[in-house]
Amino acid sequence: MNFELTEERRMLQDTLRRYLRAEYSTERRNAILDSAAGYAPEIWSGLADLGVIGALFDEAQGGFGGAGFDIAVVFEELGRAGVVEPLLDGALLAGRALALAGRQDIVDGLIAGDVQLAFAHYEPGGRYDLDYVQTEASGGGLTGRKAVVMHGGAAEHIVVSARDGDQIGLYLVNAGAPGLDARDYPLLAGGRAAEVMLDNTPAEPLGLGLAEIESLVALAMVAQCAEALGAMETAVALTQDYLMTRKQFGRPIGTFQALAHRMADLLIELEQARSAVINAAGMLGTRDEATTLAASKNLIGRVGRQVAEEAIQMHGGIAMTQEYELAHIAKRIIMADHRFGDTDYHLERFIALSAA
Amino acid sequence: MDLSYTADEEAFRAEIRAFLEAELPSELAEKVRLGRDLTKADMEGWHAMLNARGWLAPNWPKSFGGAEWNAVQRHIFDEESAAANAPRVVPFGLSMLGPVLQKFGNSAQQEHWLPRILDGTDWWCQGYSEPGAGSDLASLKTRAVRDGDHYIVNGQKTWTTLGQHANMIFCLVRTDPDAKQQEGISFLLIDMDTPGVEVRPIILLDGSHEVNEVWFTDVRVPVENLVGEENKGWTYAKYLLTHERTGLGGVGFSQAGLAAVKRIARAEMHNGKPLIENPHFAARVAQVEIEMRAMATTNLRAISKAAAGEAPGLEASMLKVKGSVIRQEINDLARRAVGPYAMPFASEALEGANDLVPDPQDAGPVAAQYFNNRKLSIFGGSNEIQRGIIAKVAMGGGR
Structure with missing residues (x-):
């Protein structure tokens, strides 16, 4: 039995806490909340430079962590400071999906702080049910609607779930793809999300399913x-x-x-x-x-x-x-x-x- | 014991209902139903309609232009108004200042100010709380110093509801700094256009602007604006705070809120079934409804006592605590009901999606209302203060 953090994780925790104390005051955060983008690109890069995004991936994926306690250490500190930059969806969910799919090119960019991602799974009418997917994949295109997609309006790539027959799978959609409409809005607790509308939008299957x-x-x-x-x-x-x-x-x-x-x-x-x-x-x-x-x-x-x-x-x-x-x-x-x-x-x- | 209303009371209810059906503009009712912000013009318009019918001041005597309804009639009016989604009457002039002027004001003050409350000439706000004096109101510091025919007022008030619309403010000010805390306070009427009065907005956590700070710097107030005697203001304020009122439990709001929760939960689907049929959600709804039914009767018991002219007891404090907790629980159910769609900040963001579940018009305001209504257990004497009052009366003890 040992409830101590490892030396590496304790250092990560200290570094992140100190950075946020210095850079993420109430005034600074409230200014970010009021900004049009809803997040601060320089804070995102600052976090990437500290290795915070890399901590969410294991070594094979180009990171240096990736386990449950790495994730917990990072997000506890982000929560303590009320950080609105969308690391949960943009880095962890979308990034780990792409790592699983072997899209290391994008993951490397993410860890370096150069790429913005989003993860679009839940749908209107489905509440929290994970297998509720009405968006259809057919002939290389996706058609449907995704609900409250964090950072959906600013992301360069969106990982989207869709149904092909009775198989639920994940797909990669690029911002600017034809038939993609991300309607962006502010959230009550800060940051921005979008309703993502897909109309026969070209998408690349990632080879990942419901499991x-x-x-x-x-x-x-x-x-x-x-x-x-x-x-x-x-x-x-x-x-x-x-x-x-x-x-x-x-x-x-x-x-x-x-x-x-x-x-x-x-x-x-x-x-x-x-x-x-x-x-x-x-x-x-x-x-x-x-x-x-x-x-x-x-x-x-x-x-x-x-x-x-x-x-x-x-x-x-x-x-x-x-x-x-x-x-x-x-x-x-x-x-x-x-x-x-x-x-x-x-x-x-x-x-x-x-x-x- | 008889839980039914008399024939006269039922006839009264029918009259109110007919009036609301005929007069309440549907766009206004829709705004209230959806929890949208009402403009000053919305509220003034509704006041004017009620005033034309003679119903704007239900608790005022007829001699002052009121309806002189008893507590049961006022309750029926409140209940029907909430059910029809009528706006709440702005209480500061009508329920707060009016009764104080009628009881403690001189005839010149009554003749000047009361008609102006009814016809909408003046919009009053309340200057009680200060940054250092919240629940401990008697520790207030705003000073008024006599200078010939004027008082010179310096200090700051806070949490001034709808002060941005007001042209007049009734204030508690300290006129004798050497007296015991509650004895050196006076009740002063201040024109907000006087030089030295400044209103600054306070934005609440749901992004709304309903309260303000009001600053006074060397504000000259004519002595005829003193209500009653100098240094007796605390008595008048207490009269106002304990003045027999209906609607303390907010039963009408709870009923309307619960109806909305059920409407949302019938449309919302979880595992292929309407959320309202989900045992966990249904149990939450039922528990609140059971509480609400009992409280509605507690409320009627208090009203019936008041209508019989009995002095108010602890019911006011009890209804304030129970009523606020129930309303907050209903707000919590509403945000749960809409699921992930509680997160977007504004319903406007989701408009143009008519086929969406939940209806964006329902989903838009629920989380903001949940946060905004945390105020219900804080303002007007926090629930801690109310429990202190109940405990003190019951056991004679301290807090």
Whole structure:
């Protein structure tokens, strides 16, 4: 039993945390949120230069990590700082799909920070169901619609799922391809996404199917859980500070027992969330992967709501304002439950998998 | 015990319903249903329609131009208005300042200000909270110093709802800094066009602009704008805060919100079945509905007590806590119901896709509303303050 990070991962964590502390203040991030692109290309390159994208791939794929704990370390720090640059979809999901498909040319560009990617799988009407794919592949072209595709408007290549008969597969679509229309919009919790419309759009099959989509989404769930954990750590730290400094009725509000106990509950739940992330990262690729991921995503969803809502409530009005750090962080925590299956979806999945 | 309304009350309900059907513009109701921002003109227009019918000030005596409805009638009006998606009447002049002027203002103030509230000449906002004085309101610091026929006001108010539309603000100001906290406060009416008044927007976490900071720098306010006696303002403010009100639990909003959740969940599909049939989601919806039914009756019990002229007890605090929690739970269900489509920032982004599930008009505002309504348990005396009041009365203890 050893819960220490390896030396390499601890260095990655330190480097990334220091970089984001210096380069990603609340003011800087809020300026990025208001920008037309919805992300900062220089932050993206900065992260690539630090090796953050490379940490998401193993050596054979041109990286130096790629395991569950590498992913967890990276995304926990991104979550802590409320980073909106789309590494989860643009680097991890799309990049690992292309690595699996042997498209090393694109992966190398991605790791160097030179290529922007997107991953388009979910569809309108399908909620979080992984096998709900109505987009059709026929005669070398894709036709259909993909929902809330992160970074879909800015990506140079999009990895798209489609159905050819009863076979679900992944395809590569290039930006600017005929019949491709990415309708781009801002997201409530920052960044931009697009509705991706495909009308007989030329696409290259990647030779990957539903099983690979499931394993890619498993990576994404580890990342999403870790990101939510990092954001929760910030929310709890801000609340702790606030309770010790804000005075009402002549004393710091944290000295009121009603609030002190609720703060204690948040600290307890935060450790539950941390363990859930460790479970998810550690069980990746084992036969317990599916059950553990469902359990972790459910717990993170439930605890996330408690942390976000209680952090806002204990702050009071100040947390309701856009310019305060917690506003963005709370939105990130809640919106994590709208990706890759929410609390209820994974409760149901856990029940089904446990019964099997 | 009889849970049914009297024949008179049912007739009253029919009259309200007929009025709403005939007068409430459908575009306005649609905006309310979809949670879109209402313009100043939208709200003023609706006030004018109600005023023409004599219903704009349900709680005011007829002698001041009000409808003089009892608590049950006001409840029926609120319930029908919420069901028809009528805008909420802006409360600052009508439910807050009006009753204070009627009880504590002099006749000159009543004759000047009350008709202007009804005909829309003035839009009032409330200047209570300050950056250092939120739940602990009595610690407010904005100063008013007497200078001949004027007070000179300096300080800052915050969380001023719809202050961007207002031309008048009623303020709590400190007139005696040496008195005990609650004893040196006065109630002052300030024209916002006076030099030295500055309104700065506060953007909330859902991107909306509904509250403001209001700054006062050497603002000269004529002494005739003092309501009641100097240094007695806290009494008037407390009267206003505890003034018998209906609709504290927001039952109408909860009912409308739950109906919307069910509508979304009937269209939304999960594993080939409507989400409303999913046992986990259905259980969440049912649990809230069960809570809401009981609270609706608690609300009616409080209303019935008020209509019989009994002094309000702890119901106000209890309904505030329970009502806010239920409404927030419904907002949470709505964002869950739309799944990944809770993420886009604006419904406008998804327009032009009529065949989409969920309907972009439903999906657009739900997450923003979820975040915006976190305010329900914070403002107007946070739920912690309300629990403190309940505990203190029940056990005589502190917080």
